[in-house]
Amino acid sequence: MEKLVIQGGTRLSGEVSISGAKNAALPIILGAILAEDDVVIHNVPRLQDVETSFELLRQLGIPHTRDGEHSYVVRACKEHDHVAPYELVKTMRASVLVLGPLLTKCGHAEVSLPGGCAIGARPVDLHIEGLRQMGANIVVQNGYIKASVKGRLQGAHLLMDTVSVTGTENLMMAATLAQGVTVIENAAREPEVIDLAKFLITLGADIRGAGTDTIEIHGVERLHGGEYRVLPDRIETGTFLVAALASQGQIRCNNTDPKMLDAVLKKLTEAGAQITRGDNWIDLKSQGRARAVNIITAPHPAFPTDMQAQFTALNSIAEGTGFIRETIFENRFMHVPELLRMGANIDLEGNTAICKGVERLTGAQVMCTDLRASASLVIAGMVAEGVTEVERIYHIDRGYEQIEVKLQALGAQIQRAPMKASVE
Numbered sequence: 001m002e003k004l005v006i007q008g009g010t011r012l013s014g015e016v017s018i019s020g021a022k023n024a025a026l027p028i029i030l031g032a033i034l035a036e037d038d039v040v041i042h043n044v045p046r047l048q049d050v051e052t053s054f055e056l057l058r059q060l061g062i063p064h065t066r067d068g069e070h071s072y073v074v075r076a077c078k079e080h081d082h083v084a085p086y087e088l089v090k091t092m093r094a095s096v097l098v099l100g101p102l103l104t105k106c107g108h109a110e111v112s113l114p115g116g117c118a119i120g121a122r123p124v125d126l127h128i129e130g131l132r133q134m135g136a137n138i139v140v141q142n143g144y145i146k147a148s149v150k151g152r153l154q155g156a157h158l159l160m161d162t163v164s165v166t167g168t169e170n171l172m173m174a175a176t177l178a179q180g181v182t183v184i185e186n187a188a189r190e191p192e193v194i195d196l197a198k199f200l201i202t203l204g205a206d207i208r209g210a211g212t213d214t215i216e217i218h219g220v221e222r223l224h225g226g227e228y229r230v231l232p233d234r235i236e237t238g239t240f241l242v243a244a245l246a247s248q249g250q251i252r253c254n255n256t257d258p259k260m261l262d263a264v265l266k267k268l269t270e271a272g273a274q275i276t277r278g279d280n281w282i283d284l285k286s287q288g289r290a291r292a293v294n295i296i297t298a299p300h301p302a303f304p305t306d307m308q309a310q311f312t313a314l315n316s317i318a319e320g321t322g323f324i325r326e327t328i329f330e331n332r333f334m335h336v337p338e339l340l341r342m343g344a345n346i347d348l349e350g351n352t353a354i355c356k357g358v359e360r361l362t363g364a365q366v367m368c369t370d371l372r373a374s375a376s377l378v379i380a381g382m383v384a385e386g387v388t389e390v391e392r393i394y395h396i397d398r399g400y401e402q403i404e405v406k407l408q409a410l411g412a413q414i415q416r417a418p419m420k421a422s423v424e
C-alpha cells in the first residue's frame with residue numbers, strides 16, 4: 001500500500017500534458033470485443049482501470065499487445081469465452097460494459113453484477129431492461145447477470161428513464177450487431193459516448209446522432225478491425241485547472257480539448273481565473289484568492305459530477321460561501337469529512353454541501369474513499385499549511401496517470417511513499 005505525502009504551499013506553474021480519457025478508453029477497449037479483426041487503440045492512459053479492462057479481455061480469451069507507451073493492439077477474434085468474473089468486475093464498475101458486446105456477438109454473456117460503491121448504489125437496471133426489449137432473456141442469479149438470445153438481438157425503440165452514460169454505451173454497442181434499427185431516446189450526450197460511437201463507426205457500425213439525446217443505430221452483420229485515438233480526459237484537465245487556481249498559480253494544459261469543458265471553464269472564470277484557450281490547450285492564470293462558486297451537477301453539457309469534489313476543495317479555501325449540489329449520485333460527499341479534518345468549514349444538508357471559505361487549511365492524514373474524492377484531497381493538501389498524507393491512493397490510480405509526477409513537474413512538493421505496515 002502506498003500514500004501521497006504533500007508539503008503544501010507551492011504555486012503550480014508550467015505545462016502539463018493531458019492523458020487519454022479513462023471514461024472513453026474503457027468502453028473502447030471493451031468495445032473491441034465486437035470486432036472480428038485486429039483493433040489498434042492509441043492515446044490509452046496508463047491507469048489501473050485500463051489494466052483491469054485488458055485483464056478482462058485476456059480472461060475472455062481475447063489477447064492484446066502493448067505497442068509503445070500508450071498504444072495497444074487487441075487481437076479480436078470470432079470465438080472466445082463470455083464470462084466476466086466477480087474478482088475483476090468488483091474492482092471496476094465499467095466492466096459491466098462487456099455485457100452488450102458479448103451478448104450481441106456471442107449470443108451469451110455472464111457478467112457479475114458490479115454492486116454498489118462509495119458514491120452510491122449505481123444500479124444497472126436500465127442496461128438490463130434495454131437488452132430485454134431487444135429480445136434478450138436475462139436472469140440475475142448468484143450475483144451474475146446471465147443473458148442469452150436466440151439468433152440476433154432485434155432493433156428496438158428504447159426510452160431511457162434516466163440519462164445513463166454506461167447504459168447508453170452498453171445498449172449502443174449491443175445494437176451495432178442487432179437485426180434492424182435501434183433508437184435510444186434520452187441518451188447520454190457525454191463526449192465519451194460520442195467517442196465510443198466514432199470508434200464503432202471506424203469498425204463499420206452505422207450509428208447516427210451520438211452527442212444528441214436520440215441515437216439511431218442500424219445493425220450490421222459484423223464489425224471489422226480498425227485504428228482509433230482516444231479523446232483527451234476532460235476530468236483530468238479540469239482537475240489540474242482547479243489545482244492551479246486553488247494554489248494561485250498559472251498553468252497550461254496541453255493535448256486537451258476546451259470544447260468539452262464549457263461548464264467547468266465557466267465556473268473557473270466565475271471563481272476568478274483568467275482562462276485563455278486554443279484548439280488543444282487551455283491556459284489558466286490566477287488573479288489572487290479564488291471566489292467561492294455555486295455548482296449543481298447534471299448530465300452533459302451541464303456541470304459534471306466527476307468535477308464536484310475538486311470544486312468542493314476549491315470552495316473550502318475561497319473567498320465567500322458557495323454551495324455544491326450533487327444530483328447524480330446519492331452519496332458523493334465522502335471527501336467532506338476529510339476536508340473538515342483539514343480545517344474546512346462545510347455544512348452538509350442533504351445533497352448540498354455549503355462551503356464557507358477559510359483563509360487556510362492545515363495538513364492532516366486523510367483517506368481516499370473514491371476516485372474524485374482523492375483528487376480533492378490532493379488539491380487540499382497542496383494548498384494546506386504543513387504536510388498532508390493521503391492514504392488509500394489506489395482509488396486515485398484508477399483514474400489519474402502518474403498524478404504525482406505531473407504535479408511535481410508543475411512545482412508541487414508531492415511524493416509517493418510506501419505505507420508503514422500497521423502494528424496490531
Ligand SMILES: CC(=O)N[C@H]1[C@@H](OP(=O)(O)OP(=O)(O)OC[C@H]2O[C@@H](n3ccc(=O)[nH]c3=O)[C@H](O)[C@@H]2O)O[C@H](CO)[C@@H](O)[C@@H]1O
Nearest residue numbers: 023094122123124125126127162163164165166167328329
Ligand atoms: C466509466 C464511466 O463512464 N463512468 C462515468 C459514468 O458512470 P455510470 O455510467 O455508471 O453512471 P450513470 O450515467 O449510469 O449514472 C447516472 C444516474 O443513473 C442511475 N442509473 C444508472 C444506470 C441504471 O441502470 N439505473 C440507474 O438508476 C445512477 O444510479 C445515477 O444516479 O457516468 C457518471 C455520470 O456522469 C460518471 O460519474 C462516471 O465517471
Ligand SMILES: C=C(OP(=O)(O)O)C(=O)O
Nearest residue numbers: 023093094306371372399
Ligand atoms: C465515478 C467515476 O468512475 P467509475 O464510473 O469508473 O466509478 C469517475 O470517473 O469519477
